Amino acid sequence: MDFYRAHVLICAGTGCSSMESRLLRQNMHEEILKRGLDKEIKVIETGCFGFCNMGPIMVVYPEGTFYCQVQPSDAAQIVEEHLVKGRPVERLLYQHEKESTDTVEMENIEFFKHQKRVALENCGRINPENIEEYIAQDGYFALAQCVNEMKPEEVIDVIKKSGLRGRGGAGFPTGMKWSFAAPVQADQKYVVCNADEGDPGAFMDRSVLEGDPHSVLEAMAIAGYAIGASQGYIYVRAEYPIAVERLKIAIKQAREYGLLGKNIFESGFDFDVDIRLGAGAFVCGEETALLASTEGRRGEPRPRPPFPAVSGLFGKPTVINNVETLANIPKIIRNGWEWFAAMGTEKSKGTKVFALAGKINNIGLIEIPMGTSLRTIIYDIGGGIPKGKKFKAAQTGGPSGGCLTESHLDIPIDYENLTAAGSMMGSGGLIVMDEDTCMVDIARFFLEFTQEESCGKCPPCRIGTKRMLEILDKITSGNGTPEDLTNLETLAETIKDASLCALGQTAPNPVLSTLKHFRHEYEAHIYDKKCPAGVCQALLSYKIDARKCKGCSLCARNCPTEAISGKIKEPYIIDQAKCIKCGECMNRCKFGAVIKE
Amino acid sequence: MSCKCGSVVKDERFVKIDQILEQNGKDESFLIQNLEQIQTALGYLPEDVQSYLAEAMDIPLSKIYGVVTFYSLFTTEPIGKHKISICLGTACYVKGAGDILSEFERQLSVKVGETTKDGKFTLQACRCLGACGLAPVLNVNGKVFGRLTTDDVAGIIGQFE
Numbered sequence: 001m002d003f004y005r006a007h008v009l010i011c012a013g014t015g016c017s018s019m020e021s022r023l024l025r026q027n028m029h030e031e032i033l034k035r036g037l038d039k040e041i042k043v044i045e046t047g048c049f050g051f052c053n054m055g056p057i058m059v060v061y062p063e064g065t066f067y068c069q070v071q072p073s074d075a076a077q078i079v080e081e082h083l084v085k086g087r088p089v090e091r092l093l094y095q096h097e098k099e100s101t102d103t104v105e106m107e108n109i110e111f112f113k114h115q116k117r118v119a120l121e122n123c124g125r126i127n128p129e130n131i132e133e134y135i136a137q138d139g140y141f142a143l144a145q146c147v148n149e150m151k152p153e154e155v156i157d158v159i160k161k162s163g164l165r166g167r168g169g170a171g172f173p174t175g176m177k178w179s180f181a182a183p184v185q186a187d188q189k190y191v192v193c194n195a196d197e198g199d200p201g202a203f204m205d206r207s208v209l210e211g212d213p214h215s216v217l218e219a220m221a222i223a224g225y226a227i228g229a230s231q232g233y234i235y236v237r238a239e240y241p242i243a244v245e246r247l248k249i250a251i252k253q254a255r256e257y258g259l260l261g262k263n264i265f266e267s268g269f270d271f272d273v274d275i276r277l278g279a280g281a282f283v284c285g286e287e288t289a290l291l292a293s294t295e296g297r298r299g300e301p302r303p304r305p306p307f308p309a310v311s312g313l314f315g316k317p318t319v320i321n322n323v324e325t326l327a328n329i330p331k332i333i334r335n336g337w338e339w340f341a342a343m344g345t346e347k348s349k350g351t352k353v354f355a356l357a358g359k360i361n362n363i364g365l366i367e368i369p370m371g372t373s374l375r376t377i378i379y380d381i382g383g384g385i386p387k388g389k390k391f392k393a394a395q396t397g398g399p400s401g402g403c404l405t406e407s408h409l410d411i412p413i414d415y416e417n418l419t420a421a422g423s424m425m426g427s428g429g430l431i432v433m434d435e436d437t438c439m440v441d442i443a444r445f446f447l448e449f450t451q452e453e454s455c456g457k458c459p460p461c462r463i464g465t466k467r468m469l470e471i472l473d474k475i476t477s478g479n480g481t482p483e484d485l486t487n488l489e490t491l492a493e494t495i496k497d498a499s500l501c502a503l504g505q506t507a508p509n510p511v512l513s514t515l516k517h518f519r520h521e522y523e524a525h526i527y528d529k530k531c532p533a534g535v536c537q538a539l540l541s542y543k544i545d546a547r548k549c550k551g552c553s554l555c556a557r558n559c560p561t562e563a564i565s566g567k568i569k570e571p572y573i574i575d576q577a578k579c580i581k582c583g584e585c586m587n588r589c590k591f592g593a594v595i596k597e
Numbered sequence: 598m599s600c601k602c603g604s605v606v607k608d609e610r611f612v613k614i615d616q617i618l619e620q621n622g623k624d625e626s627f628l629i630q631n632l633e634q635i636q637t638a639l640g641y642l643p644e645d646v647q648s649y650l651a652e653a654m655d656i657p658l659s660k661i662y663g664v665v666t667f668y669s670l671f672t673t674e675p676i677g678k679h680k681i682s683i684c685l686g687t688a689c690y691v692k693g694a695g696d697i698l699s700e701f702e703r704q705l706s707v708k709v710g711e712t713t714k715d716g717k718f719t720l721q722a723c724r725c726l727g728a729c730g731l732a733p734v735l736n737v738n739g740k741v742f743g744r745l746t747t748d749d750v751a752g753i754i755g756q757f758e
Contacts, residue, residue, distance in 0.1 A: 014726070014727050014728055015727075015728050015729075015730045015731060017741075018728050018731060018734070018741035018743055019731070019743070052728075052729065052730025052731070053730040053731070055730060197727075198724070199725075200685075200686035200687040200688070200690075200724060200725040201686050201687040201688045201725055201729055202725070203725070203727035203729060206727050238633055238670055239670075239723075239724065239726065239727075240727065241739075276626070276629070276630065277629060277630050277633055278629075279629050279632070279633060279668035279669070279670040279671060280668050280669035280670040280724065281667060281668050281669065282724070293629065294626065295625065295626050296624075296625040296626045296627060296628035296629055296664070297625075297628075297660075297664065298663050298664055298667040299667065299668075355729060357687070357688035357691075357729035357730075357732065358687070358688050358691045358692070358732075359691060359692075363688075363729060363730040363732070364730055395687070398687070429687065431687045431688060431691060433691060437691060442691075445687070445690055446687075455667075
C-alpha cells in the first residue's frame with residue numbers, strides 16, 4: 001500500500017458538483033502531476049460535507065484545513081502554496097464574523113462544532129466509489145459479526161434495545177418492525193430500502209447514498225440476516241443520478257469482495273441487492289405504494305393490514321427501512337446498543353439528520369443529537385437569518401408537517417415534542433422562514449404539492465385537497481370570505497380522518513398548523529385584503545414616495561404597461577388601474593422611492 | 598396502412614427497445630426501469646412505442662399507459678431540444694423560484710409544461726433537485742444553475758439559443 005504525505009478531499013455531492021467540483025478535482029490532479037507529486041499527495045472525491053452553500057468544499061489533511069467556495073482555477077495556487085510550500089491559502093479559508101480569527105480546521109467551525117455525525121460519519125471522509133476505504137473505516141465488520149457470532153434474534157434484540165426509530169417520517173421502532181417479519185414462515189422474504197426521498201427540501205438520504213453507499217448495503221444484509229431474507233431492493237429516485245451511479249458501483253464491488261451474494265463470510269448466509277428506480281411520484285414514499293411501484297405498477301397505496309411484514313413485495317414478508325435508518329445499523333452493531341441509547345432523549349435515541357434550507361445563512365446538511373433545540377440549529381449551526389431579518393417560523397416534516405414558531409425555539413427536538421407542537425419529524429427537512437414569508441402562501445404551496453401528488457385512489461384526498469387548494473387560492477387572490485376559514489378546518493379534519501394513506505392523512509397539516517399559529521395572517525388577507533408579508537401579488541399595491549422620488553423617470557421608462565407617469569424632476573405617480581404589480585419599478589428605483597403595501 | 602409483412606426494415610426505435618429489454622429483462626418488475634431508459638433513448642413515449650413494449654413484455658397496453666401517465670418522469674409528447682427544469686421545491690420557492698419561472702414564461706412566451714414553437718425549449722417545473730444550498734436552482738439538460746435572480750434568465754436562454 002502506498003503512503004501519502006497529504007490527502008486532498010474534494011466534495012463530489014450534488015451541491016458541489018453543480019458548482020464544478022468535478023473540474024476542480026481534475027485541475028488539482030493535473031497540477032499535482034505536473035509537479036511530480038502524485039506519489040506523495042492523493043486527491044479523493046468524497047460525499048457531501050453538508051456545508052452546501054459554502055461549496056465547492058475542499059479539506060486538506062493531515063492539517064484538516066477547510067477551504068470553501070474553491071473554484072477550478074484555484075487549483076494551481078493551492079498546490080503551489082499549500083502542498084508545496086506548506087502555507088494555507090488564506091483567501092479561501094472559511095471566514096465568519098462570529099468567529100474571531102480565520103478558522104482553519106473544520107472541527108472548529110461553528111457549523112460543524114455542534115454536530116454529532118453517526119449516519120453521516122463517512123460522508124466527506126471516504127471515497128464512496130472505493131470499497132476498501134469503507135472497509136478501512138471498519139466497514140462490513142458489523143455484518144461479519146452478525147453472521148458469524150450472533151443469532152438473528154440477537155441482532156433484532158440489539159436493534160430493539162438501541163431504541164432506533166424509523167427516520168423516514170413515522171418514527172416506528174426499527175427492531176420491532178424486524179421482529180414482526182422474522183417469525184413469518186415463507187419461502188422468500190425481502191428487505192427493501194426506501195430511498196424515494198420526496199419531501200421538497202430534504203436531501204439527507206441522497207447524501208448518504210452518494211457519500212457512503214456501502215453502509216446502506218451492509219445494513220440491508222444485516223436486516224436480511226435478522227429476518228431471514230436473501231434478496232434486497234433499493235427503491236431510489238431517478239432524479240438522483242449520482243446516487244444511483246455510486247450504488248451501482250458499490251453493489252458491484254461488494255459482490256466482487258464476496259460481501260453480497262452466496263455464502264457471505266462462509267456462514268451459509270446468502271444476500272443480494274438490486275436497484276429499482278422511482279419515476280417521480282411523491283406517494284411512492286408510502287410503503288405500500290413503494291412496493292407496488294417496485295413491482296412495476298402504478299404507485300398506489302393499499303389499505304393495511306396486511307402489513308408488509310406479513311405480505312409485502314410480491315406478496316412475501318418484507319421489511320422496509322429508510323436510508324438514514326439503515327445507515328445507523330452497522331454502527332449500532334459495532335459500538336453496542338448502549339452507545340446509541342446514550343444519545344438523545346428518553347424516547348428518541350441517537351441522532352437525526354436535518355436538511356437546513358430557506359432563509360438561513362448556513363444552508364446544508366446537519367446531524368445533531370436528538371434533543372438539540374431549534375435555537376441551536378438556527379442560530380449556532382445555521383448562523384442565523386440573512387440580512388438581519390426576523391425569524392418567523394421553521395417548517396419541519398415537509399408537506400406532511402407543520403411549522404414551529406418563536407415560542408418553540410427552546411424545546412428539545414424529538415419525535416414526541418415535534419408532534420406535540422403540531423408538526424412532525426418527517427424525513428428531516430427544516431425550512432426556515434423570515435418576516436418576508438407569507439404563511440398563507442406557504443400553506444397554499446404545500447397543498448398545491450400534495451394535491452398534485454395525490455394518486456387519486458381515494459376521494460377524500462383526491463377531491464378534498466383540491467377543494468382546500470381552491471379556498472386558499474381564493475384567499476391569497478383577495479377574494480376570501482370569513483366562512484372560508486371554517487370550511488378549511490372542516491375539510492382538513494375530514495381528509496385527515498378518511499384518507500387511505502399517510503399522504504392524505506397528513507396533507508392538511510400545513511394548513512392546520514399555520515391556522516393555529518398565524519391565524520391573524522389569514523384574517524388580514526380576508527378582512528383587510530392585505531398580505532402582511534408583502535408576498536401575495538393580488539393584495540399588493542406599489543406606490544411612489546413623493547419625498548424620496550427624484551423624478552428621474554427610470555421607473556416609467558421600464559414599466560411594461562406604462563402605468564407610471566410624471567414630469568422630470570417631479571415625483572412620479574403609479575396608476576393603480578394599469579399596474580400589473582410586476583415590481584419592475586421597485587427593482588429599478590435607485591432611491592428606494594417605490595414602496596410595496 | 599397496407600401490410601408490408603416480410604419486406605419492412607424494423608423501425609430503428611424498436612431495435613433500440615429490443616436492446617434495452619435484452620439488457621434489463623422482460624419481467625413486469627422492470628417496467629419502470631425499461632420505460633425510463635426507452636424515454637432517455639427516444640425522448641418521449643408515444644403510443645406506438647407503448648404498444649410495441651406491451652407486446653414485447655407481454656403486459657396489457659392499458660397497464661403500460663397507466664404507468665406512463667402515473668409518473669411525472671414520463672412524457673407522451675415530444676420535448677424541446679433543451680429542457681429547462683425549474684426547481685419548485687420548498688427551499689427554492691421560499692427564495693423566489695416562482696418569479697424565475699414567470700420570467701422564463703414571459704421571455705419564452707410559453708406556459709410551464711409547454712415547448713416553444715421552434716422546438717428549442719421545453720419549460721418544466723420540477724420537484725426538489727436536492728441542491729437547496731444553491732436555491733433557487735434550475736437544470737438545463739442536466740447542467741445545474743444556482744443562486745438565480747430574474748436577471749439571469751435572459752443569459753441562460755442565450756447560452757442555449
